[in-house]
Amino acid sequence: MKKVNKALLTSVSLLSAAIVAGCGEQATTDKKQAAFVEINKDPFPSTYQPLPTETTLISNVNMYDGVGGMAQGVSVLLDNGKIVAIGDDIDASSVSNIIDGTDKWLTPGIIDVHSHLGVYATPDAGSHADGNEMTKPVTAAVWAEHSIWPQDPGFRRALAGGVTTLQILPGSANLVGGRSVTIKNLPGRVIQDMKFPDAPYGLKMACGENPKRVYGQKGGPMTRMGNVAGYRQAWSDAQDYKRAWEKYQADYEAGKDAKPPKRDLNKETLMGVLDGEILVHMHCYRADDMGTMIDVMKEFDYQIASFQHAVEAYKIADKLAENNICSAMWADWWGFKMEAYDGIRENVPMVEAANACAIVHSDSDIGIQRLNQEAAKALSDGQRAGIDISKAQAWTWLTSNAAKSLGIFEQTGSLQVGKNADVVLWTAEPFSTYAQAEMVFIDGGLAYDRNKPEQWAISDYELGQIGEGDRK
Numbered sequence: 001m002k003k004v005n006k007a008l009l010t011s012v013s014l015l016s017a018a019i020v021a022g023c024g025e026q027a028t029t030d031k032k033q034a035a036f037v038e039i040n041k042d043p044f045p046s047t048y049q050p051l052p053t054e055t056t057l058i059s060n061v062n063m064y065d066g067v068g069g070m071a072q073g074v075s076v077l078l079d080n081g082k083i084v085a086i087g088d089d090i091d092a093s094s095v096s097n098i099i100d101g102t103d104k105w106l107t108p109g110i111i112d113v114h115s116h117l118g119v120y121a122t123p124d125a126g127s128h129a130d131g132n133e134m135t136k137p138v139t140a141a142v143w144a145e146h147s148i149w150p151q152d153p154g155f156r157r158a159l160a161g162g163v164t165t166l167q168i169l170p171g172s173a174n175l176v177g178g179r180s181v182t183i184k185n186l187p188g189r190v191i192q193d194m195k196f197p198d199a200p201y202g203l204k205m206a207c208g209e210n211p212k213r214v215y216g217q218k219g220g221p222m223t224r225m226g227n228v229a230g231y232r233q234a235w236s237d238a239q240d241y242k243r244a245w246e247k248y249q250a251d252y253e254a255g256k257d258a259k260p261p262k263r264d265l266n267k268e269t270l271m272g273v274l275d276g277e278i279l280v281h282m283h284c285y286r287a288d289d290m291g292t293m294i295d296v297m298k299e300f301d302y303q304i305a306s307f308q309h310a311v312e313a314y315k316i317a318d319k320l321a322e323n324n325i326c327s328a329m330w331a332d333w334w335g336f337k338m339e340a341y342d343g344i345r346e347n348v349p350m351v352e353a354a355n356a357c358a359i360v361h362s363d364s365d366i367g368i369q370r371l372n373q374e375a376a377k378a379l380s381d382g383q384r385a386g387i388d389i390s391k392a393q394a395w396t397w398l399t400s401n402a403a404k405s406l407g408i409f410e411q412t413g414s415l416q417v418g419k420n421a422d423v424v425l426w427t428a429e430p431f432s433t434y435a436q437a438e439m440v441f442i443d444g445g446l447a448y449d450r451n452k453p454e455q456w457a458i459s460d461y462e463l464g465q466i467g468e469g470d471r472k
Contacts, residue, residue: 051445061101109164118148132171141265142178238270317354326357349382
């Protein structure tokens with residue numbers, strides 16, 4: 001908690017005191033104010049530093065721009081970490097690094113909005129299971145970044161699949177699980193080295209069976225109605241907390257010697273959602289659960305950014321579009337429990353067809369390595385069902401839509417001039433089973449080159465082990 005002197009506020013207070021004293025009444029503000037107390041909203045700031053860059057031209061390449069466009073035989077210029085030009089007449093006379101993109105494809109880097117790398121690290125041992133704070137139904141106070149093991153070899157495997165950015169979430173045992181964090185997929189000694197600068201935090205919440213299963217025999221909730229009662233009480237308490245801080249600020253500005261509320265880290269995170277600073281990502285499978293949570297959202301006046309694992313999103317795609325809520329989905333994974341029973345292969349394309357925000361996510365240390373193929377499966381299923389979606393449009397499921405749901409679309413998620421140079425050069429059309437990420441750039445720095453295994457990043461944990469960086 002930071003204490004700051006509010007000079008302007010103090011001046012206003014002294015002026016008010018003088019006016020009151022002039023009326024012959026005892027001023028109530030003669031007492032000196034204590035320093036104003038302000039919550040530090042960024043106590044663990046990003047220390048991310050991009051890789052060294054050189055001006056790079058990727059020439060004569062085909063591309064999906066990540067916002068629904070496709071072009072053939074164009075060139076893309078990367079400079080000082082940004083995309084600075086796209087076209088077919090870029091002057092390359094002063095560019096030292098020119099990559100021939102003939103017969104290859106360029107896309108924005110893949111963004112996985114649902115990953116547990118680092119909090120459920122590989123090797124998947126109990127010692128690494130730091131993703132679920134299963135101690136009480138509402139644990140909004142915990143932050144996933146404090147569990148992430150940066151040495152997790154899974155980060156490097158995801159990079160080889162073209163993943164440049166990912167959201168790491170806590171698990172789904174609780175009604176409110178805690179804060180997620182968005183990271184750049186580059187090695188870091190501590191997690192702050194990987195944090196995406198200025199990306200907003202997320203809040204993981206969960207519907208349905210998981211909270212019931214974990215807390216049904218431990219004081220509840222043990223039903224869906226118990227779940228909803230738990231959410232509502234938490235939001236109601238957060239509203240009280242927010243009002244208490246607002247009253248403190250108003251009293252201070254009025255010149256009173258106000259005392260700040262006692263900090264409550266649970267309510268502090270929830271207040272961040274009510275203030276629009278933290279984005280809610282909800283683990284929900286069933287359409288009726290999602291509908292209920294939209295009602296709760298409206299009751300307490302906050303915004304759900306996305307439903308995660310939204311197996312039944314296709315049933316309420318119109319409502320999702322109306323309420324500006326994204327759906328993060330698998331292509332063909334469902335039926336592993338009752339609430340995930342009613343999935344269909346056309347889920348993703350049906351959400352897209354309803355003009356809602358569709359995303360393909362992994363929730364898997366394996367699936368994250370080939371998200372391009374997961375999107376290809378969903379696209380193919382939609383086309384077979386007669387839903388007219390282009391490949392360029394489908395690439396938004398991995399990039400721009402994902403970026404929008406995380407609040408980072410102004411920085412990344414598309415091949416557009418001015419955006420971060422987070423790009424992937426593919427050996428073939430990226431929806432092909434045979435396509436591989438050949439080069440991966442993050443902020444214009446070459447983070448991965450498939451043809452140069454001697455340059456692949458290897459975590460300290462892997463050194464000297466048989467599978468070291470997957471080099472044999």
